[in-house]
Amino acid sequence: MRLSQSFGKTLREAPAEAELASHQLLLRANFIRPAGAGIYTFMPLxxxxxxxxxxxxxxxxxxxxxxxxxxxxxxxxxxxxxxxxxxxxxxxxxxxxxxxxxxxxxxxxxxxxxxxxxxxxxxxxxxxxxxxxxxxxxxxxxxxxxxxxxxxxxxxxxxxxxxxxxxxxxxxxxxxxxxxxxxxxxxxxxxxxxxxxxxxxxxxxxxxxxxxxxxxxxxxxxxxxxxYAANVEAAEFVREGDKPAQLAELVKVQTPNCKTIADVAAFVGVPTSQTIKAVFYWWRPRYEEKPGEGRLVFALVRGDLNIVDTKLVNALGGGFVRAATEAEIQSIGAVPGYASGIGLTPATGDMNSPGVMIVADESLEYGGNYVVGANEEPYHYTGANVGRDFTVSRMADIAEAGTGHKCPVCGGRIExxxxxxxxxxxxxxxxxxxxxxxxxxxxxxxxxxxxxxxxxxxxxxxxxxxxELHHDDDGIVWPDSVAPYQVHLVHIGKAGDGTKEQAEALYAELTAAGVEVLYDDRDGLGAGVKFTDADLMGIPWRVTLSARSLKGGGVEVKRRSESERQVVAVEELKALLKS
Known part of the structure; x- marks a missing residue:
């Protein structure tokens, strides 16, 4: 393909919204053009x-x-x-x-x-x-x-x-x-x-x-x-911690201005792992919400962990969840920011059973004497224990595995x-x-x-x-297997010096030999512009024909991924490219 006839132009700067290197370079090198959000035209290259x-x-x-x-x-x-x-x-x-x-x-x-x-x-x-x-x-x-x-x-x-x-x-x-x-x-x-x-x-x-x-x-x-490797939505890990030797007394304490786990733990003087995080969801069987479908789900996890929505959905048997509204939370007698399972009647059967659907992560079994909400502002309970002070509808793996947790296969540490x-x-x-x-x-x-x-x-x-994996500061560096062309032929010369005719002949010869060639035959552009575009487009081989290269014995050849240049006789070029 001749660059003088190509559709579209390279760009010196990428749009400000292009954050990833691939987005920037594919736009700049004239490989893609946006038609709308998430919709692109693939240009010829x-x-x-x-x-x-x-x-x-x-x-x-x-x-x-x-x-x-x-x-x-x-x-x-x-x-x-x-x-x-x-x-x-x-x-x-x-x-x-x-x-x-x-x-x-x-x-x-x-x-x-x-x-x-x-x-x-x-x-x-x-x-x-x-x-x-x-x-x-x-x-x-x-x-x-x-x-x-x-x-x-x-x-x-x-x-x-x-x-x-x-x-x-x-x-x-x-x-x-x-x-x-x-x-x-x-x-x-x-x-x-x-x-x-x-x-x-x-x-x-x-x-x-x-x-x-x-x-x-x-x-x-x-x-x-x-x-061991798994997506965070499916990753397992070993919960660590021990149940207390003695269960503490359940005590209600005033906790003003403490609506986050970190605030509560700091105020009471316990690690976050001795608190229980409460998160409310609205579950529905299908993506579109329909009147009368769905129910509130109360999810509990130890305070040093987070809930994975996908794991929660799987524990519920499928469907979809969204964050519950304050009105939905208050409808069961819970108080946002101060909620717990204490005083709530858990559902005991499927998603249609009466009561509150309380799903707890298995981490709650690895600790005790927890600090939990009192369902009353501004109060929390200390000394709360699963089974004695509140029960749950089901226990499941709904927590997010993270760096430092124990591997479920070998007991090592995961990242x-x-x-x-x-x-x-x-x-x-x-x-x-x-x-x-x-x-x-x-x-x-x-x-x-x-x-x-x-x-x-x-x-x-x-x-x-x-x-993303194959680029440098100057542009794309295509692997040979997926490069749009194998050779970027660059002509540099002045009218009447005979170089254009020789470049045309070389282009025809390489193309006839089955070499995929992108030919920069554009007139009126200096070597700097043409080399910059060549680096930006990232074709594996750059072959430059100029009066200087011919005087040196042939054409200048450079691998895009390397800095070394060499002058090769025209009759040896095809053999070099094939090797």
Missing amino acids: GYRVIRKIWQILAEEMDAIGGQEMWMPNLHPAALWQATGRWGQVDVLFKLKGSGDRDYALSATHEEIVVDLALRDIESYRDLPKMVYHISKKFRDEPRPRGGLIRLREFIMKDAYTLDRDEAALDEYYPSMIQAYFNVFNRCGVPTVAINADVGAMGGKTSQEFTVPHPQGEDVFIACDNCG AKKAIEVGHCFKLGTRYSAAVDATYLDDNGQKQLVYMGSYGIGLDRLMAVVV
């Missing part, structure tokens, strides 16, 4: 990078038996209603068609695949199958950020497996995990595979592929001693690290097939549910992470 990533993904999926296909981005609501996710996926774009028909834009494609299984899988002879496609996805993200990191419209590689049973799914799963490592390694992005929460996808288990990054939006927990998620693999099991009765006849003629797996990689996000 950017689209070539996407196509390189696309090819790597296709090769790795084909290598493990994948069949590429093309699935629709407009989904009839009936497919999502059949699986129960129409009212559960909070980022689903919904729209009305003619005849008042409801549709959704594709946030993911489990509904399409299970509908295909329902129609086309009849017997055990039709299994196993692995299909994939690379297509657009649409999610109504409330806070798109980081350029290509979190988008409302993006490109996703989705793969889906259909198996006879759980054992077959488990047997195939490691091959997909390895294929993911292959993809990321080929793109120059080393990853860490961690255990993760299944979220709205559902299913049995999932593994998330992450890249440690100081500005990442995800947090994962890692143990350097044994290798919290920020990261960017680049891929996710799910063992869905029968979550979707059971919802629509997608079955097959086994070799005994008996109906069995199809077992599914789902595996996703976002191409846009992966492109951004490549840049």
Whole structure:
């Protein structure tokens, strides 16, 4: 491609709102342009990078038996209603068609695949199958950020497996995990595979592929001693602490102007681990709130810990939570800032049982004689103990693992690290097939549910992470495998000195030899401008043809990732590039 004919221009400065290096550099180097919040156009250079990533993904999926296909981005609501996710996926774009028909834009494609299984899988002879496609996805993200990191419209590689049973799914799963490592390694992005929460996808288990990054939006927990790693939403840890040898008397004390855990602990003179933090939520079964649905949930955790909303939702059996309002809290007789389980009647059954749904973290079992709210302002109780002074509806793991906590596997110490998620693999099991009765006849003629797996990689996000890991102060440094072109040919010369004709001939020769060349043939620009643009765009090899280089014996060759330059005879250039 000739730069004189390219669409768009490089920018000397990135917009102020671009915080991540990848966002800044992809904008400046003319790889992407914003169309709206979380919506981007891929310029010609950017689209070539996407196509390189696309090819790597296709090769790795084909290598493990994948069949590429093309699935629709407009989904009839009936497919999502059949699986129960129409009212559960909070980022689903919904729209009305003619005849008042409801549709959704594709946030993911489990509904399409299970509908295909329902129609086309009849017997055990039709299994196993692995299909994939690379297509657009649409999610109504409330806070798109980081350029290509979190988008409302993006490109996703989705793969889906259909198996006879759980054992077959488990047997195939490691091959997909390895294929993911292959993809990321080929793109120059080393990853860490961690255990993760299944979220709205559902299913049995999932593994998330992450890249440690100081500005990442995800947090994962890692143990350097044994290798245990998990997303903070699913990470486990060992609670530490002992029950007191003797239970203290329950005493009400006045605690003026003490509404935070730190304030209360300091005023009473105890560590925060001897307090109980009370957090109120409103739980609902679906994302959209409907009158009469949902209930108040009272969550308790030891004062030195925090609650993970995802863990709480899982403990409640699914659904969604939001922060409760003061009116909702007061409706059960609790006082915001001074609340506890003392004096409240806990629910004893499911989410429809009477009483207050009190969910406590397991950490409450590792201590005692706690300082808790008195449900009266401005008072707290000292000497409070679970079981004697108040009871809970259920005890569960709802606390956040953090740096310094004990590893659940080896007992070593874990560390919290920020990261960017680049891929996710799910063992869905029968979550979707059971919802629509997608079955097959086994070799005994008996109906069995199809077992599914789902595996996703976002191409846009992966492109951004490549840049996050491969750049310097001057611009992008593309790995060879995903670079838009392999050679950035730069012509420097004056009209009539013969260099332009030789540069044109070299461009034609390299292109004919199958070398991907970006040719800076722009007239009227100095070497400084052209070299600055070359560094910014990050093509692996820069080849400069000028009167000076020709006088030195050929063309000047420089690797983008290195500072060394060398002059190579034109007839030796192709061999050098191939080597």
